[in-house]
Amino acid sequence: MAARIKQHYKGSRHMFIGRSANITQPKPEQNRVNCQYRNRCWRGCPFGAYFSTQSATLPAAMATGNLTLRPFSIVTKILYDKDTKRATGVEVLDAETNQTYEYKAKIVFLNASAFNSTWVLMNSATDIWPEGLGSSSGQLGHNVMDHHFRCGASGRVEGFDDYYIEGRRPTGVYVPRFRNIYNDRRDYVRGFGYQGGAGREGWGRNVAEMSVGAALKETLAEPGNWNIGITAFGEMLPYHENKITLNKNVKDKWGLPVLDMDVELKDNEKKMRVDMMNDAKEMLEAAGVKDVHTYDGGYEVGMGIHEMGTARMGRDPKIIGIEWQQPGLGSTQCVCYRWGLYDFCIMREPFTYVYGTYSKSR
Amino acid sequence: MERRELLKMIALATGGVLIGGELLMSGCKNPPALGGATFSDQDISFLDEVAETILPRTSTPGAKDAGVGRFMTVQVNDCYTKEDQDVFHAGIRKLNDASKEMFNKDFLDATAEERTQLLGQLDKEAKEHQKKKQEKDWQIKDAKSKDPESEGAKEQPLPNHYFTQMKQLTLFGFFTSEKGSKEVLRHVAVPGKYNGALPYKKGDRAWAE
Numbered sequence: 001m002a003a004r005i006k007q008h009y010k011g012s013r014h015m016f017i018g019r020s021a022n023i024t025q026p027k028p029e030q031n032r033v034n035c036q037y038r039n040r041c042w043r044g045c046p047f048g049a050y051f052s053t054q055s056a057t058l059p060a061a062m063a064t065g066n067l068t069l070r071p072f073s074i075v076t077k078i079l080y081d082k083d084t085k086r087a088t089g090v091e092v093l094d095a096e097t098n099q100t101y102e103y104k105a106k107i108v109f110l111n112a113s114a115f116n117s118t119w120v121l122m123n124s125a126t127d128i129w130p131e132g133l134g135s136s137s138g139q140l141g142h143n144v145m146d147h148h149f150r151c152g153a154s155g156r157v158e159g160f161d162d163y164y165i166e167g168r169r170p171t172g173v174y175v176p177r178f179r180n181i182y183n184d185r186r187d188y189v190r191g192f193g194y195q196g197g198a199g200r201e202g203w204g205r206n207v208a209e210m211s212v213g214a215a216l217k218e219t220l221a222e223p224g225n226w227n228i229g230i231t232a233f234g235e236m237l238p239y240h241e242n243k244i245t246l247n248k249n250v251k252d253k254w255g256l257p258v259l260d261m262d263v264e265l266k267d268n269e270k271k272m273r274v275d276m277m278n279d280a281k282e283m284l285e286a287a288g289v290k291d292v293h294t295y296d297g298g299y300e301v302g303m304g305i306h307e308m309g310t311a312r313m314g315r316d317p318k319i320i321g322i323e324w325q326q327p328g329l330g331s332t333q334c335v336c337y338r339w340g341l342y343d344f345c346i347m348r349e350p351f352t353y354v355y356g357t358y359s360k361s362r
Numbered sequence: 363m364e365r366r367e368l369l370k371m372i373a374l375a376t377g378g379v380l381i382g383g384e385l386l387m388s389g390c391k392n393p394p395a396l397g398g399a400t401f402s403d404q405d406i407s408f409l410d411e412v413a414e415t416i417l418p419r420t421s422t423p424g425a426k427d428a429g430v431g432r433f434m435t436v437q438v439n440d441c442y443t444k445e446d447q448d449v450f451h452a453g454i455r456k457l458n459d460a461s462k463e464m465f466n467k468d469f470l471d472a473t474a475e476e477r478t479q480l481l482g483q484l485d486k487e488a489k490e491h492q493k494k495k496q497e498k499d500w501q502i503k504d505a506k507s508k509d510p511e512s513e514g515a516k517e518q519p520l521p522n523h524y525f526t527q528m529k530q531l532t533l534f535g536f537f538t539s540e541k542g543s544k545e546v547l548r549h550v551a552v553p554g555k556y557n558g559a560l561p562y563k564k565g566d567r568a569w570a571e
Contacts, residue, residue, distance in 0.1 A: 037553040039571075164562035167553035168571065202568055203537040203547065211485040212416040212529070213478050217424070220537070221546050223568040 001228070001287040005175075008286040013178045015287075018171035018195060021051035031059065039168035050170070072096050074254060078108055078133055080125035087133075093254060115244055118310040119259055122246045132246075139312055141245055143238035144263045147304035151273055152194065153280035154229030155292035164200060164223060172197030175230065175283070179275060188271040190237065194280060196230030228289060232276035236301075237268050238309055263301040273299075380530060381446050381522050399451050401435040408454060409434050411470060413532040415477040423541040425532055433535035434528065446522060453524020460484065481525070488525035495520040543570035 002015040022035040032048035032055060041050040048055035061067040072095040079089040079102060089104035110117045118141055122132035129135045172195060178184065179191035201224030210216045242263040250258045277294045284292045401409075410431030417425040425431075438450050457480075461469040464483075465476050472480065498520055505514030536542040543549040549570040 037556045038551070162562050164560045164566065165556070165558050165569075166560040167550075167556035169556045169558070200568070202571075203533065212481045214418050214420050217417045217420065217422075217546065220533070221422075221567055222565065223562070 001289075002173075004287045005283055009178075009283075012182065012184075013175065013283065015173050015175045015194075015283075018174040020171040022170055023049050023051075030056065032056065035170065037167035037169060039170045041170050074256070075112065075120055076100075076123060076256065078110065078120060078124040079104070080128070080133060082125070082128050093256075095254065098254070114307045114310055115259060118244060119246070121311060123257070134311060139240075141310050142240050142243045143309040143312055144242040144244060144261070144301070145236040145238055145306075145308040146263075146301050147233040147306045148236055148265060148269050148273065148299045148301075149231055149233045149304055150299045151277045151280075151294070151296035152196070152229065152231040153277065153284055153292050153294045154227060155284050155289035157198065157226040157228055157288075158290055160226050173230070179272075179279075186271075186275065188268045188275075190235040190268070190272070192232045192234035192272060192276050194230040194232050196228060198226060198228035200224060200226050228284065230280050230284065232273075232280060233304070233306075234269060234272050234276055236265070238312070239266060242301075242309075244310055261302075265299070265301065380534075381442065381527050399447070400439075405454060406431040406435060408458075408470065409528070411477070412457065412481070412528055413536070415474070415481050416529055416532045417536050418474070422546045425536050428536050428539035428541040430532055430535040430539070433539070434531040437531050437535070438527075442527075446527065449521050449524050450527050453527065456524060457484065457528075484525040485529065488523040488529070491520070491523040492526050495522065537570070 005013055005015050020041075022041070023032060024034055026032065026034045027048075030048070034047075035049040036047055044052060045055055058067075058069070062069075070092070074093040074095050075090045076093050077091045078087050079091060080086070081088045087108045089102060090108060092101045092103060093099075094101065110120060112120055121134045121140060124133040126132055132140060134140050175194035175196075177191040177193050179186055180189060181191065203220040205220075205224045207216070207219055207224075210219055244259045244261050244263075246257045247260045248257045252258055273296065277296055281292050281294050408431070410426045410429075413425035413430035413434070417430075419427060438447055442450065458469045460483075461467065461472055461476075461480055464480055465472050469477065469480070498517070502515060502517050502519060505512050505517070509515060537547060546567070547570040548567045
């Protein structure tokens with residue numbers, strides 16, 4: 001299929017195996033076993049084969065002897081010294097005892113996922129900036145994004161009846177973005193990628209002519225047709241009016257204000273969704289898939305659980321969210337569904353930057 | 363298999379969506395107040411027989427061997443909305459009434475052949491009903507997207523058919539049970555490897571997941 005797609009689109013579109021953070025070789029020095037093909041990564045891999053903080057980085061950090069883990073801690077604010085203009089630590093509320101503690105540090109990294117990081121900023125240094133630390137640019141809480149998805153296409157693959165699969169590979173196929181790059185121009189900006197998978201149908205398939213009885217059981221006990229489906233993940237633009245704000249009237253069980261969210265898809269995303277669906281069909285058909293049908297299961301912001309934005313950073317003080325030059329404070333704003341290596345890459349740059357600033361200022 | 367995938371699969375098997383799927387996604391935490399009527403041991407035996415007719419014991423275990431009747435009651439109590447719970451409870455009576463009408467005897471007194479004949483007819487009726495329901499759901503959704511205040515948007519959706527509920531829960535309960543996964547399908551907890559081109563011959567069992 002990959003070869004047919006490549007040929008049909010003259011090398012401008014590609015389908016290849018998805019990338020995931022599963023190790024294929026054992027790492028005894030890290031106490032991690034290679035992937036066992038159970039495809040239960042999201043439960044937390046007991047083999048440590050799938051990358052997670054629990055399987056990989058926390059044990060490594062613990063091994064240094066420099067890490068103290070403090071569970072049940074709610075960071076309520078970043079401590080800020082207005083005289084030295086530095087972040088000096090955090091205030092922590094113990095979720096079990098309701099006691100408050102202060103932790104001082106020379107560098108503070110705020111990595112509480114996108115929305116909670118912003119929530120912490122909104123609650124910090126309010127004596128200087130009423131809307132919170134990093135609010136003076138007018139960007140804090142704005143530009144909420146997610147990936148909009150739940151539309152694509154699927155169909156039946158003929159042949160291969162004498163083949164099946166063994167083991168459950170924890171990833172599928174990926175089609176990287178091809179819209180609005182190189183010479184392609186659409187009536188919207190940015191684009192989308194596809195994630196998908198193929199397999200033989202299981203017991204849940206529709207066997208129209210079957211109703212009840214032994215024949216139904218026997219039929220469903222065997223695999224059905226091969227099929228393949230791909231789902232698009234579209235980019236959402238950073239709109240200023242898509243925002244989260246602190247709701248001071250509604251408090252959680254610790255008396256902390258909750259977040260209000262006011263986010264919607266706009267025309268650009270809606271136009272993109274048409275392509276997301278139709279391109280999927282066209283590509284599958286080009287690859288020889290039969291009975292291809294498109295679907296749009298509808299999307300509400302947040303379903304992607306890839307929340308991003310709300311505290312953007314940069315070098316221009318006019319457009320940045322967090323005062324990037326704020327000595328001693330760094331933040332990563334793409335913390336989403338899984339802590340994969342991808343997020344690591346996102347994190348490396350701010351870390352390097354802040355650490356560099358710190359080293360120079362020391 | 364991700365829960366999401368599972369729901370999609372069962373939905374396909376019976377047409378439409380998996381009833382109770384929203385709550386199942388969130389881990390089924392119906393407040394006790396939503397529990398509604400409870401199930402008696404007689405209800406569980408009755409549901410076991412319904413399930414056994416849908417997926418009977420052959421040379422391999424059937425639904426009753428897997429305790430599907432009890433499974434159904436847990437799903438209905440924990441994952442169904444109040445409306446679907448009511449439909450299900452009333453369905454036990456309706457199914458028995460249908461048996462009386464067709465064979466002049468209670469479902470539990472009917473022979474295996476009679477039960478299969480009755481449920482075959484209910485299956486047909488349920489499939490037609492769910493198709494109508496789905497069409498109406500789409501019409502309401504469509505009307506709502508155009509004008510939430512319109513007559514069409516305020517139409518009440520059709521309830522689910524009780525037999526669709528029972529069949530969905532039977533397939534779901536049986537093929538995810540230990541007996542169903544290991545003795546009817548093939549189950550390997552830790553494959554340890556992946557082969558995308560495993561030779562297959564007709565009759566080889568499907569993987570449980």
